[in-house]
Amino acid sequence: MKFLAFLVLIFFAFAETPAVPIDTPDTDERNDFVIRCPDGWGYRTFKGENGLIGVFWPKGTSFNLTDTAIFVFLQDKSKTLPKIADNINLFTEKCTKARFKFLPSEAENNPTKSLGERYFRGRCGRTMVIIEESVEAYNIVILIASAKAYITKKQLSDLKEIANAYKREAEEYVKKSNSEDEDEGEANSPEE
Numbered sequence: 001m002k003f004l005a006f007l008v009l010i011f012f013a014f015a016e017t018p019a020v021p022i023d024t025p026d027t028d029e030r031n032d033f034v035i036r037c038p039d040g041w042g043y044r045t046f047k048g049e050n051g052l053i054g055v056f057w058p059k060g061t062s063f064n065l066t067d068t069a070i071f072v073f074l075q076d077k078s079k080t081l082p083k084i085a086d087n088i089n090l091f092t093e094k095c096t097k098a099r100f101k102f103l104p105s106e107a108e109n110n111p112t113k114s115l116g117e118r119y120f121r122g123r124c125g126r127t128m129v130i131i132e133e134s135v136e137a138y139n140i141v142i143l144i145a146s147a148k149a150y151i152t153k154k155q156l157s158d159l160k161e162i163a164n165a166y167k168r169e170a171e172e173y174v175k176k177s178n179s180e181d182e183d184e185g186e187a188n189s190p191e192e
Helices: 002-016 088-094 115-119 153-188
Strands: 041-045 051-058 068-076 127-135 138-146
Touching (some): 051 153, 115 127, 127 153, 138 153
Antiparallel strands (some): 041 051, 051 068, 068 138
């Protein structure tokens, strides 16, 4: 009987405790360059002008538990580069032996170095494939890294699809920005 009374007291104690809401931000954290995710991948974007702007991981796992991931880095050469790349902690948590670095100015850039040497110090995983796309002042670096010895043909195909999608997105963004600048210039020009 005492046990039953104890259970009833516990029930009422928990029933009166208000539920703690899950804090939800007012807007999603998105970068100006957001693409449609290829089938079979999870995708997350991050705000930032220079640094990590997106990650992909195979569906059926999570970013924390996956052994293969795609990282998308952006370098906007028209902006002052930060000392620490935006959102870089997510990359260094996953790739503990690799460090992303911004491409140096043209005078310091050595074209004989591989993409890995130009953008990274150290390797990530057993397999690392990098694609670079440049659109005006933007360098977009897409890296797939895997703890496995090989990545699949499908993953390589998805990497190329992601690189092309980001290049198209950057081209559209530049085109839109240029037309807005032209419209603003016409609005501010004195009438004759």
